[in-house]
Structures are given as structure tokens and as C-alpha cells.
Amino acid sequence: MLSLENLTHTIDQALNRSFGPTTVLLVEMAMLSLFAIALFAVLGLVLVFMERKVSAYMQIRLGPNRVGYKGLAQTAADTLKLVIKEGLTPDSADKFLFNLAPFVVMIVAMLLLAPIAFAKGCQMWDMNIGVLYITAVSSVSVIGILMAGWASNNKYSLIGAMRSGAQIVSYELSAGLSIISMIVLTGSLQLSTIITSQQDGWWIFKGHIPAVISFVIFMIAVTAETNRAPFDMAEAESELTAGFHTEYSGMRFAFFFLAEYVNIFVVCAIAATIYFGGWMPFHIGHWEAFNHIMDFIPSVVWFTGKTFALIFLIMWFRWTFPRLRVDQLLNLEWKYLLPIGMFNLLLTTAIAILGWYF
Amino acid sequence: MIEEVGTTTEGDLIINVGPQHPSTHGVLHLVITLNGETVKNVEPRLGYIHRSIEKMCESLTYRQFIYVTSRMDYLSSHINNQACALVVEKALKIEVPERAQAIRVLMAELTRMASHLLWWGALGMDVGAFTPFFHAFRERELINDIMEETCGTRLTMNYMVPGGVMADLHPDFQKKVKEFITMFKSKIDEYDTLVTGNIIFQNRMKGVGYISGEDALSYGCTGPVLRASGVKCDIRKLAPYDGYDKLQFEEVIETGGDSYARYLVRMRELKQSLSIIEQLLDNIPEGDFQAKTKAVLKPPKGEFYTRVETARGELGVYVISEGGLTPYRIKFRSPGFSNLSALHHMTKGSKIGDLVATMGTLDLVIPDIDR
Amino acid sequence: MFLADYIKSVYNGVTSLLKGMRMTGYYFVHPKEIITQQYPEVKQVLPERFRGEVVMTHNENNEHRCTGCTACELACPNATIKVVTRFDITPDGKKKKALETFVYHLELCTLCNLCIAACPTDAIRMAQTFEHSVYDRKLLTKRLDKPGSKLMEGVE
Numbered sequence: 001m002l003s004l005e006n007l008t009h010t011i012d013q014a015l016n017r018s019f020g021p022t023t024v025l026l027v028e029m030a031m032l033s034l035f036a037i038a039l040f041a042v043l044g045l046v047l048v049f050m051e052r053k054v055s056a057y058m059q060i061r062l063g064p065n066r067v068g069y070k071g072l073a074q075t076a077a078d079t080l081k082l083v084i085k086e087g088l089t090p091d092s093a094d095k096f097l098f099n100l101a102p103f104v105v106m107i108v109a110m111l112l113l114a115p116i117a118f119a120k121g122c123q124m125w126d127m128n129i130g131v132l133y134i135t136a137v138s139s140v141s142v143i144g145i146l147m148a149g150w151a152s153n154n155k156y157s158l159i160g161a162m163r164s165g166a167q168i169v170s171y172e173l174s175a176g177l178s179i180i181s182m183i184v185l186t187g188s189l190q191l192s193t194i195i196t197s198q199q200d201g202w203w204i205f206k207g208h209i210p211a212v213i214s215f216v217i218f219m220i221a222v223t224a225e226t227n228r229a230p231f232d233m234a235e236a237e238s239e240l241t242a243g244f245h246t247e248y249s250g251m252r253f254a255f256f257f258l259a260e261y262v263n264i265f266v267v268c269a270i271a272a273t274i275y276f277g278g279w280m281p282f283h284i285g286h287w288e289a290f291n292h293i294m295d296f297i298p299s300v301v302w303f304t305g306k307t308f309a310l311i312f313l314i315m316w317f318r319w320t321f322p323r324l325r326v327d328q329l330l331n332l333e334w335k336y337l338l339p340i341g342m343f344n345l346l347l348t349t350a351i352a353i354l355g356w357y358f
Numbered sequence: 359m360i361e362e363v364g365t366t367t368e369g370d371l372i373i374n375v376g377p378q379h380p381s382t383h384g385v386l387h388l389v390i391t392l393n394g395e396t397v398k399n400v401e402p403r404l405g406y407i408h409r410s411i412e413k414m415c416e417s418l419t420y421r422q423f424i425y426v427t428s429r430m431d432y433l434s435s436h437i438n439n440q441a442c443a444l445v446v447e448k449a450l451k452i453e454v455p456e457r458a459q460a461i462r463v464l465m466a467e468l469t470r471m472a473s474h475l476l477w478w479g480a481l482g483m484d485v486g487a488f489t490p491f492f493h494a495f496r497e498r499e500l501i502n503d504i505m506e507e508t509c510g511t512r513l514t515m516n517y518m519v520p521g522g523v524m525a526d527l528h529p530d531f532q533k534k535v536k537e538f539i540t541m542f543k544s545k546i547d548e549y550d551t552l553v554t555g556n557i558i559f560q561n562r563m564k565g566v567g568y569i570s571g572e573d574a575l576s577y578g579c580t581g582p583v584l585r586a587s588g589v590k591c592d593i594r595k596l597a598p599y600d601g602y603d604k605l606q607f608e609e610v611i612e613t614g615g616d617s618y619a620r621y622l623v624r625m626r627e628l629k630q631s632l633s634i635i636e637q638l639l640d641n642i643p644e645g646d647f648q649a650k651t652k653a654v655l656k657p658p659k660g661e662f663y664t665r666v667e668t669a670r671g672e673l674g675v676y677v678i679s680e681g682g683l684t685p686y687r688i689k690f691r692s693p694g695f696s697n698l699s700a701l702h703h704m705t706k707g708s709k710i711g712d713l714v715a716t717m718g719t720l721d722l723v724i725p726d727i728d729r
Numbered sequence: 730m731f732l733a734d735y736i737k738s739v740y741n742g743v744t745s746l747l748k749g750m751r752m753t754g755y756y757f758v759h760p761k762e763i764i765t766q767q768y769p770e771v772k773q774v775l776p777e778r779f780r781g782e783v784v785m786t787h788n789e790n791n792e793h794r795c796t797g798c799t800a801c802e803l804a805c806p807n808a809t810i811k812v813v814t815r816f817d818i819t820p821d822g823k824k825k826k827a828l829e830t831f832v833y834h835l836e837l838c839t840l841c842n843l844c845i846a847a848c849p850t851d852a853i854r855m856a857q858t859f860e861h862s863v864y865d866r867k868l869l870t871k872r873l874d875k876p877g878s879k880l881m882e883g884v885e
Contacts, residue, residue: 062767
């Protein structure tokens with residue numbers, strides 16, 4: 001059976017036999033950064049292709065189907081086009097910040113890949129404050145967006161960036177609250193512990209009603225946090241042309257574009273980890289035989305399956321709903337999601353204390 | 359006139375929306391003054407697609423000038439052509455055969471439906487939903503196919519000629535239209551599911567872009583924009599032409615005056631147009647599709663005016679004839695121009711998103727405004 | 730009741746959203762609803778009235794029906810057609826107008842069909858071709874009468 005755990009262990013041991021501990025650490029870090037960059041590129045390509053196909057099928061179209069087998073090479077061709085395209089910098093832009101912003105956004109997206117458990121034993125950095133790290137780092141991307149909007153010296157970009165700032169800051173609250181309400185149940189911030197705590201069933205089933213409410217709030221909040229429709233205020237195409245990346249072209253635009261998709265992947269991976277057990281197969285209580293059959297499906301399949309199902313959900317939102325207005329967006333957060341989230345946290349705490357979860 | 363760059367003395371942003379902007383449906387240029395997200399002032403700048411159609415018409419004969427008017431409001435080109443044909447018929451006192459009138463009404467209503475469908479899809483784009491656009495185009499494509507079969511082209515048909523229509527209906531016309539009607543009836547509920555009933559869409563539309571009937575009248579608004587404010591103004595009822603007086607249909611009136619009312623008026627008009635088509639389809643009178651006219655049309659000296667109801671409102675055609683081969687002067691009273699002039703009134707104090715949504719409900723076609 | 734209204738509004742909002750999602754979801758899992766036509770592989774048969782470009786009908790003996798009356802040229806609103814005529818001497822010694830060349834500017838044509846309606850002898854008609862793009866604009870200026878063609882017998 002395919003096990004990534006054995007693979008990582010073998011590499012680690014092989015390295016340890018040949019080199020000193022410092023060299024091993026350096027080599028492993030280099031490998032991991034290469035892995036992160038490769039993952040960033042691959043995820044971007046795959047998700048852009050997926051989005052185009054999903055939108056096409058919902059819009060009774062075929063979508064890309066000419067470049068490569070069934071159009072699979074379409075996004076690679078698009079990326080190639082963006083790479084060889086001239087990246088313009090406007091004359092009146094703040095050139096340093098303008099050029100820095102896409103890298104800030106990209107690096108944040110890469111950093112977020114660190115604590116995610118892709119499969120059993122396949123995790124870059126299993127830190128004990130994993131969830132806290134993710135909520136903290138993901139809010140840094142707003143700096144990149146504000147930087148881009150401000151440095152472009154374009155009013156559309158500026159409005160887009162300001163909207164994005166207001167939006168991300170507000171929705172962080174709801175996302176945080178709904179994560180906290182699950183942390184109350186798991187009792188740990190470490191992602192690996194959260195996953196192993198779902199050995200006998202996923203939290204969405206074990207935590208029943210409060211977990212479902214918290215999941216719904218989390219999905220809405222992260223959709224807003226990643227600037228996806230129906231909350232794509234920051235780029236609101238019909239209002240602000242392209243929002244904060246109006247002035248970007250070529251590869252720097254592609255960085256924003258890919259970072260958006262990697263961010264979606266990350267938040268969906270987090271949701272899959274917290275609510276659906278990450279790589280943990282579908283287990284029901286003490287049905288040992290059933291659990292054993294489920295274990296035969298490799299953990300990486302479980303993880304990607306769950307994550308991509310959630311990504312599909314977010315894409316489904318985008319291709320169905322109209323966009324909210326900016327004040328309605330904030331109303332939704334402050335008048336609906338936040339009170340419900342707080343109430344839910346209270347409920348979860350009560351349930352955790354009384355032990356009413358399975 | 360506002361300066362087009364920089365900020366005002368009060369520190370408000372001045373933003374040029376257009377002439378190249380995704381939501382202006384063409385080359386409309388709006389200079390908006392923004393205080394944060396709030397729109398303080400909207401000033402349309404016109405002329406980016408001015409092709410001097412009125413002047414062009416003055417150098418063309420009475421048969422020729424009709425085709426140019428397809429390029430004004432290209433979404434209701436049949437109805438524009440109809441208005442021009444009507445004014446020539448009025449000048450020359452040509453009796454149009456009943457069959458020709460029925461064909462004209464059928465085509466005009468199909469055009470109105472196609473126009474409203476495109477508007478529905480484009481409004482979805484304006485409020486950020488992309489899927490309705492493709493769903494609307496699926497139905498619109500069928501109308502275009504019907505047009506293509508009978509008239510020869512899909513958008514700028516030039517099918518109406520003085521005295522009737524250019525060619526008789528295609529033998530398959532009735533069959534195709536019936537297919538379209540069954541298809542459309544099965545899909546119209548999806549429109550409500552996807553857009554009308556959606557809570558986000560309703561919040562974006564209700565109470566936004568309000569204009570009272572009185573104000574709308576004083577701005578010269580016509581068509582669905584005025585009817586949404588509760589004023590009866592359907593030319594098909596007020597001054598029937600081409601046999602509209604013999605048909606049973608309801609003039610759609612809403613009293614809300616906001617974007618949602620304008621939306622509902624157009625959605626209900628779709629159903630009214632469908633009922634007109636259904637009434638006529640099996641009762642097309644036999645006879646000529648074109649009256650006998652002279653090869654060279656020379657209207658007598660005088661001034662002639664007709665008006666019709668296009669998908670956007672009242673289109674007036676004013677012709678001064680000196681008795682020659684070409685008109686001395688032609689003036690079009692286009693619905694889009696007056697409707698656009700009310701945009702400032704509707705959107706003052708609203709958000710940028712509302713400005714775009716309100717503009718969507720006005721159903722602007724820029725070549726119709728600039729001509 | 731404030732709280733009941735609040736919960737009701739949340740419920741109604743969520744159901745309206747779910748209805749919309751059910752519809753797009755339906756289309757996602759029903760690919761047979763897709764209406765895309767793959768253009769170069771699948772070419773639609775265009776109706777016989779479709780206006781693609783103006784052509785002149787010739788029979789198998791390379792004869793056309795154009796008498797050179799220039800009715801089409803006069804009917805054309807934007808000078809798309811230029812009919813060059815010559816004067817033939819008929820056997821009984823009379824001068825008769827005949828077609829020399831029929832020049833058609835596809836790049837100016839709006840396909841309004843007025844020339845075809847004006848033609849008294851049905852010499853020209855609309856063809857159903859639509860792939861007109863060329864790399865040189867000059868190629869769009871066409872001569873419609875075939876070289877060496879002459880007027881059909883009996884067409885006045």
C-alpha cells in the first residue's frame with residue numbers, strides 16, 4: 001500500500017546516515033521549499049483548469065478542450081503566455097511596492113502550505129500552534145493586496161484594496177470564531193492531534209449541530225477571505241474593472257491569480273482537516289471491520305478528495321450567486337455571521353463541558 | 359462639467375468609468391464623484407460612438423435609410439426599421455396589407471424578447487452573476503435562428519420595407535416559433551430560480567435607484583423605466599400601430615420605481631410578448647406580404663412623425679420632406695438618451711455597486727444614445 | 730417577534746440560495762444540456778435566405794442574367810456595387826447596353842439585401858458563405874461576372 005510516511009522516513013534516514021545533522025536540516029529545508037514551489041505551480045494550474053471546466057459545465061458550455069488532451073494543457077499554455085508577456089509598471093506607480101506586492105501575496109500563500117497534512121505522515125511542519133499559525137499568516141496577505149492597490153496609483157485599485165482590507169479584517173473574526181468552536185472540542189491547536197482526534201468519526205458528525213453551523217460559517221467566511229465571488233469586492237469586475245490588480249500584467253498578475261487559487265486550496269484543506277478529518281478515512285465509532293476497509297483507501301486520496309470537494313463547493317458558489325454590495329457584505333458579517341458564530345461558540349463550549357458530543 | 363482627473367476641492371475622488379469599462383455596455387463614459395464608496399455625482403459623457411446616423415440618412419433615399427437605423431439600437435433593430443417604414447408609409451399614404459402587419463408584429467415581439475433576454479443576462483453580469491448570461495443566450499440563440507431563417511441575418515435584419523416586409527415568412531417559421539415557445543416556457547421558471555428569487559439579487563435591487571413617476575416623466579424616460587414608476591406609456595396601447603389594437607395584451611405597470619420594479623416590468627413583458635406571439639402565430643392573415651409601391655419613393659412636401667415602442671421605450675422618427683428623393687431632415691427621438699439622463703437622479707447617494715446595477719436596469723444601448 | 734423574523738429571514742435567504750445552487754448543480758451533472766457547437770468540425774447548415782455575400786448566378790454555358798441596368802448600384806446605400814457597362818451594336822444596328830464588369834466591394838457591404846430586391850432580372854443573389862476573412866483587404870474587392878461570360882438568351 002502506498003504510504004508517504006515510509007517514504008519521508010526513508011529519505012530522512014538515508015540523509016542522516018551520510019551527513020551531519022545541520023546538513024540534513026539544510027538539505028531537507030531545500031527539498032521542502034522546492035516541494036512548496038512545485039506544489040504552488042501545480043495547484044494553480046490544476047485549480048484554474050478545474051474552475052474553467054466547472055464554470056463551463058454550469059454555464060452549459062464545454063470549456064477549454066483544444067490544447068492538449070481534453071484541453072488539459074490549456075492553463076499551462078496560458079501561464080506560458082503570461083510568462084513571456086511584458087510586465088508593465090505604470091509611470092506614476094510606487095515601483096518598489098508595486099513590484100513587491102505580488103511576491104508578498106505569493107509568499108503568504110506558500111507559507112500557508114507548511115502546516116497542512118497532505119497525507120499520513122506527510123506534513124512539512126507539524127507545529128503545536130498549527131491552527132493559530134494559519135489564521136495569523138493568512139491575514140498577512142491583506143498587506144500584499146493593500147500594497148498592490150496603493151502602489152498602483154490607480155483609483156480603482158485603491159478602492160479595491162480598501163474594500164479588501166475591510167472585508168478580510170471583518171471575516172477573519174468569523175473564520176477564527178468558528179475554528180475556535182471546533183478547537184474547544186478537539187482541545188488542541190496542533191493539526192496532527194486534531195486529525196488523530198477524529199479517529200472514531202469526523203467532527204462534523206461527532207459535533208453534530210454546532211459543528212455544522214460552525215462549518216457553514218467557516219465556509220462563508222473563507223469564501224469572503226479569499227476574495228471569491230459572491231464576495232469578490234476587491235476585484236468586483238463590473239464595478240472596479242479588476243480591482244487591486246488592475247495595473248498588473250504578465251507574470252506579476254499571474255502571481256496574484258495563482259495565489260488566489262492556492263489560498264482557496266489552503267482554506268479548503270483547513271476546513272477538510274478540522275471538520276472532515278484531513279487524511280483520516282471515514283470511520284464510524286467502533287465498527288472495526290468497516291473502519292479497516294476504509295483504511296485501504298490511501299490517506300492522500302482521502303485528503304485530496306475532501307479538499308477538492310470543498311473547492312468545488314466554493315466554485316459552485318461563484319458560478320451561481322450575484323455579488324453582494326459592499327455594505328451588505330459588512331452587514332452579513334457583523335449582523336449575521338458574527339452573532340451566530342458567538343452563540344455557536346457558547347453552544348459548543350456547553351456541549352464540550354457536558355460531553356454531549358459523540 | 360467636472361474635471362476628468364484628480365480629486366475635487368472637498369477631497370472626493372473623481373473616477374472615469376468608461377469609455378472602456380466592463381459594465382458600461384459599450385463606450386459610455388461616466389465621470390463619477392466618489393466620497394469613499396458613495397456616489398456623489400454622475401455625469402455621462404457622450405459621443406464616443408457617434409456616427410452621425412441622422413445626417414447619413416439625409417443622403418439616402420427613403421428605401422435606403424431604413425437599413426442604417428438597424429445600427430442605432432441594434433438589439434431592437436426590427437422595431438427601429440418598423441418605425442422608419444411606418445413614417446414613409448404615413449408620408450406616402452401606403453396601406454400595409456394585414457399579413458405584412460402581422461409579420462411585423464411577430465418579428466417586433468420576437469425582437470423585444472431577444473432584447474429583454476440579453477438585458478437579463480447582462481444585468482446578471484452587472485451584479486456579478488455570470489451564469490445567467492449563458493442561459494439567456496441559449497434562448498436568444500433560438501430567436502436569432504428564426505430571424506436568420508426568415509430575414510437572412512441575425513442582428514441587423516433590414517427586413518421591414520415601406521409597404522410591408524422584404525420577403526414572406528419562411529415555411530418553417532411557425533414550426534420553429536412553436537418550438538421556441540415550448541422551450542422558453544420550460545425555461546422561464548429557471549430565470550426566477552436563478553436570479554429573481556435569489557436573496558442577494560433582491561437585496562441588490564430592492565430600494566435601489568428609485569425614481570418617482572413624476573421625476574421620470576420630467577426626465578423624459580419612457581418604456582420599462584417609466585412603467586416601473588407607475589406611469590402608463592406603452593405606445594402599443596396609446597397610439598397603436600400595425601394592428602396592435604386588435605391584440606389582447608396587458609400593459610405591464612409596476613409602482614415600485616426602483617431597480618427591482620424595472621426588473622419585474624421587463625420580466626413580465628417577456629411573458630406578454632410571448633402571449634402576443636401565441637395569439638398571432640396561428641392567425642396570420644393570408645395575403646400579400648408587401649403593398650405595391652412605386653420603385654422610387656417621393657413623399658410629398660411636409661413633416662411626418664411616428665413613434666413606436668422599442669424594447670427600451672419610445673422611439674420617435676421625425677422626417678421633413680422637401681418632396682425630393684432623400685429626406686431633408688431626419689431626427690430620431692431615442693429612448694436610451696432620456697433614460698440615461700435620469701441615471702444621475704437615480705444613483706445620487708448610492709454605492710458604486712448600485713450605480714452599476716441601476717445602469718443595468720436602464721438597459722442602455724450606447725449606439726442608441728449617441729447615434 | 731424580532732427573533733422569529735430574524736430566523737425566518739435567515740432561513741428564507743438560505744433556501745433561495747440553495748434553490749439557485751440546485752439549478753446550476755443540475756446543469757453541472759447534465760452535460761447533455763451543453764449547447765456549444767464545435768465550430769470548425771461542426772459546421773451549421775445555414776438557411777437558404779442567409780445573407781453571406783452577393784454573387785452572380787451563371788449557368789453551365791457561362792451565361793449570366795445581368796443586363797447592366799445598374800438598378801442594384803442605385804439601390805445600394807453605400808456604394809458597394811460598381812457596374813461598368815459598354816454599348817454593344819445589335820445585328821439590326823441599334824446600340825444596346827451590356828455588362829462589362831460587375832465590381833463588388835465585400836468590405837463595404839452591409840448585406841442589406843436591397844440590391845437583390847432591386848434587380849429586375851434576378852441576376853444576383855445572396856450566397857450562404859460566411860468565412861470571408863482574408864489577409865489582404867484588396868481580396869475583398871471582387872469581380873462577380875466570370876471572365877468571358879455573356880448575357881443569357883432572352884433576358885431583357
